[in-house]
Amino acid sequence: MQRDATIQKAHGSGGHYTHDLIRNLFGRYFDNAPLKQYGDSAVLDKLQGRLVFTTDSHVVKPLFFPGGDIGKLAVTGTVNDLAVAGAKPLWLSCGMIIEEGFSIATLEQIVKSMRQAADSAGVYIVTGDTKVVGHGEADGIYISTAGVGELPEGLDLTPEKIAPGDCVLVSGFIGDHEAAIIKARHSFKMEMEIESDCAAVHELTARLVSNIPSLRIMRDPTRGGLATTLNEFVFERPFGIRIFEDRIPVRDVVKGICEPLGYEPWYLANEGKIVVITGRDEAQKVLDILQEHPLGRDAVLIGEVVAEPRGRVLLHTLIGTDRILDMLSGTMLPRIC
């Protein structure tokens, strides 16, 4: 594997070059027994619990940004989708679409980062596929990951159990990921640094699953941000959610990035945060559990489930009014994840 070389169409042909790429790059870094069967699929263990299955395609631009890169994002994004469903993340697949001429050294950096992220999350990348498209038919590299996890016996996290009086919590500062991407894409004259929050939240979710019987639902507020995630919770449901602007944790640097663009931080994507709805009696316990963990240190209770208005999210603003917070409408920044 020549590291000063670039990806050629032959790397996607299925022949010698593909074989070399698989054995000497993916095999070497991802390095685990099911992958090294080198079949077109991975034969894995029998699961004890119910199976949870998810997928994400990643097209983030730039490929490397403060706090992460497309590889780390691809792994943590898929791990997080499994984790917030209450599952223990186990195995990931990795499908790469690479533009001809892409640097193999850069690909190696990305693959290395995927392995590190997989190690942190306790998962294995067990199967994959590589396609090469021509110049101008992709923008460098796109990575699609799918993930399989196992649900603990008896766990049932569904919106059906949510009821007025329940509490809404968030595990920390919102908007960091998208703000970091915006800053990396545009040349902001700003001294303050901002890093993506890109991280696997499986430890937070596992602790909540084990300790909070009244846990209703968890979700990672990625594209569309906190506001869109809350709207998904209430969509066509017989309750609403009311959150308090003065409680929502937003860093000054994120506010500073939002302001000139007319963005609101609750529409910015996060990649290492969770939103949790829980019974009121256990809200403090949830807060304690989250705050004990480095990724939940800045967790806060931001609002509550209300009987009216049904299907709506209300923002209680700093000036004391309630306004309806809709899902994200139209586009903000494309290719943030």
Next chain:
Amino acid sequence: MQRDATIQKAHGSGGHYTHDLIRNLFGRYFDNAPLKQYGDSAVLDKLQGRLVFTTDSHVVKPLFFPGGDIGKLAVTGTVNDLAVAGAKPLWLSCGMIIEEGFSIATLEQIVKSMRQAADSAGVYIVTGDTKVVGHGEADGIYISTAGVGELPEGLDLTPEKIAPGDCVLVSGFIGDHEAAIIKARHSFKMEMEIESDCAAVHELTARLVSNIPSLRIMRDPTRGGLATTLNEFVFERPFGIRIFEDRIPVRDVVKGICEPLGYEPWYLANEGKIVVITGRDEAQKVLDILQEHPLGRDAVLIGEVVAEPRGRVLLHTLIGTDRILDMLSGTMLPRIC
């Protein structure tokens, strides 16, 4: 959902447009209970057997070709990877990367085709993700599918059991898929028609798994063709494979497409064929089982496992010589699947 409209960046934003696309297009066509939980992951049943996991990214050009389209290919390709591992294909994920400006009517055709292919294969598309990239950042649409299947108790299809004397069989005419793509991409002056063999082979593989105790290994010879698949079987193994040119089933039209391009049919991709290695005593039974099924009607025994040369595939040619058949080297046609 306006069907005369095109995909906008907002369809990938995670907000209203994405929500609309998921509920009114993917939800409507894929239509199954786990998908309609509309979480970021699908909660599925407990499996009885061992889990098999696979993924493929699809970048085929053109998107529609004789015998199939990118949607059908994405589903059958992933189903087949599970099937040849001996697994019962169960659930698929679907990650789409769509270029801004792509026709929603065309997307609907593709999604409809995916559903039909899923129905034929007895699988459900239970979870997905959609990303939109700018003009010139993709070529229409790329689809990454991952699949989960269940392995029957006690089944162990690994190259370790392959031994000299075993027989090598193929389920029908080779090269049809890639020949159809070549013909669709170039303007061949040729009256004969050729269709891709794109089909799910799960019924063939299930019958072999149930009835052939000496079944060693199965594989679908996609990119790199029959020659590359056979080379993967022998790679670093203490045996070789010898196949006979006069037994390999190749249609005249495929030969006619290969000849002016200098291609050999055993390097052409197939999307509905299987290669099988089995104990000699059961070779006839394998042939009978394959030939009973429409997809295996033209199955033949093409060769045998030999003690020497180790790690090599030999082609016994029409003129009576033996030549080494290597993996595909370099590129043939890119973006065939």
